[in-house]
Amino acid sequence: MLLKAEQDKDYLSSYSIILTVSADSFQRIFLYLIAMKKDINIILICLSLLFLLTSCKEKKIKLGKGVSFDKEENIHYGKNSDQIMDLYIPNTKSGKGKEVFIIIHGGGWRAGDKSQLTFFTLSMMQRFPDYIFVNMNYRLASETQYGLPNQINDIKDVSAFLEKKLKYSPKFILLGNSAGAHLSMLYSYKFDTDKKVKAVINIVGPTDLSDSGFKNYQEYSFVERRLVDPRIPKPGTSRIDFASPVKWINKNSPPTLSYYGNSDRVIPSSQGKILDSVLNKNHVIYETYQFDGGHLDWDRQPNGEFLINKIEAFLKKTDKK
Numbered sequence: 155m156l157l158k159a160e161q162d163k164d165y166l167s168s169y170s171i172i173l174t175v176s177a178d179s180f181q182r183i184f185l186y187l188i189a190m191k192k193d194i195n196i197i198l199i200c201l202s203l204l205f206l207l208t209s210c211k212e213k214k215i216k217l218g219k220g221v222s223f224d225k226e227e228n229i230h231y232g233k234n235s236d237q238i239m240d241l242y243i244p245n246t247k248s249g250k251g252k253e254v255f256i257i258i259h260g261g262g263w264r265a266g267d268k269s270q271l272t273f274f275t276l277s278m279m280q281r282f283p284d285y286i287f288v289n290m291n292y293r294l295a296s297e298t299q300y301g302l303p304n305q306i307n308d309i310k311d312v313s314a315f316l317e318k319k320l321k322y323s324p325k326f327i328l329l330g331n332s333a334g335a336h337l338s339m340l341y342s343y344k345f346d347t348d349k350k351v352k353a354v355i356n357i358v359g360p361t362d363l364s365d366s367g368f369k370n371y372q373e374y375s376f377v378e379r380r381l382v383d384p385r386i387p388k389p390g391t392s393r394i395d396f397a398s399p400v401k402w403i404n405k406n407s408p409p410t411l412s413y414y415g416n417s418d419r420v421i422p423s424s425q426g427k428i429l430d431s432v433l434n435k436n437h438v439i440y441e442t443y444q445f446d447g448g449h450l451d452w453d454r455q456p457n458g459e460f461l462i463n464k465i466e467a468f469l470k471k472t473d474k475k
Contacts, residue, residue: 215242217276221283231290231315232308239290239312240268241319242275246284253325253352254286254316256309260332260358262373263301263381264294271331274453278329281462286324288312292337295376300383302340302397309341313350325352327469331452332421335359339399339429343407353472355465356412357452358421361429363398367422400432409439411468413452413461420449441468 213225223242231237244252257275259266268289275289292308295301309328317323328338328351335356342351360368363377371377382393395401410433414426426442433440443464445457452461 217280221280223279231312234293236291236293237308239288242279242287244284244286252284252286253327254288255327255329256312257287257289258328258330258334258338260334263333264296264376267291274458277458277462281466288316295380297380301381302383303386305337306341306345309337310345326350327353327355329355330359331357332359336399340397343399344402351408353408353469354410356410358414358418358449360421361425362400363394365424365428367424371420400428403432403436403438405436407436407438409472411465412442414444415447415449415451416444417447418449439472
C-alpha cells in the first residue's frame with residue numbers, strides 16, 4: 155500500500171512513504187472479521203489501526219530518480235524519553251560507509267522538536283542520496299534541568315549509537331539551526347576529541363554568548379541560569395564562556411559553513427562576524443552566507459535551495475583538502 159504526502163511548497167520536491175505491511179496479515183484479519191460478521195466500518199477501522207501501527211515500525215521513503223531510503227522512526231538512543239531520533243539509510247550500494255549528517259533542531263535550548271526539520275532533512279536527502287541522515291531530539295533545558303552537559307552528551311550518544319548500529323566509524327557532518335547550530339559548533343570545537351566531525355553547518359547559531367549584542371536575547375537570563383551546570387566548567391572559566399563555541403576554536407577545528415539572516419532580530423549579525431574572525435585567525439576553512447529575512451526564514455525559498463547548493467559545494471571543497 156502506498157501513501158503519498160506532498161511537501162510544503164517551500165521545499166524542493168514531493169516524496170512518498172511506502173509502508174511495508176504483510177498482505178497475508180491483512181487477509182487473515184479481514185477474513186476473521188468477516189467470519190465473525192462484524193460491521194464493515196469496524197473492519198475498516200481495525201485495518202486502519204493495524205496499518206498505522208505497522209507503519210510506525212517500517213517505512214521506505216522514495217524521493218524520485220531512483221533515490222530511496224529506509225527509515226527508522228523514533229529510535230531510542232538513551233533512557234530518557236527525549237532521547238529519540240529518526241534514522242534514514244540510503245538504498246544504494248555506494249551509501250555503505252558514507253558520512254552521516256546529524257540534524258539538530260533549534261528552540262532556545264528549552265523547546266523545539268526534530269519534526270521541525272523533517273522537510274528540510276528530506277530535501278537534503280534528495281541532494282545527498284548516498285549519505286546517512288539522523289534527525290535527533292535531545293534533552294531540553296528547564297528550570298529543573300541544565301542544558302549542558304546533557305545536550306552535548308546526547309550528540310555523543312547518538313554518534314556512539316550509530317557506530318554500533320552501522321558497525322563502522324563514519325565521519326559526521328553536524329547541521330543545526332539556532333540552538334541546534336550552537337550545539338553543533340560547541341560539540342565540534344570542544345568535545346569532538348576523536349576528530350570524527352568532518353564539517354559543521356551553522357544556521358543562525360549563537361557563537362559568542364558573552365557578546366553584548368547577544369545579551370539582548372529575550373531569554374538571556376535563562377541562558378545565564380540554566381544553560382550550563384555550574385559544576386562543569388573548570389575554575390576560572392565562566393559558564394557563559396564555557397558555552398561559547400568561539401572560545402574553543404583552534405587550528406584543528408572542522409570546516410564551518412554559516413548562514414545568517416540580514417534582518418534577524420534574535421541572533422545579531424555580530425555573532426557571525428565574531429565567528430568568522432576567530433576561524434580566520436586559526437586558519438580554519440570557513441564560508442559565510444547571508445539570506446534575506448529573519449531568524450526563521452532560512453529554509454523558505456529561495457533561501458533553502460540556496461543553502462543546500464552551498465552545502466554541496468562546500469563539502470566538495472573540503473573533500474579535496
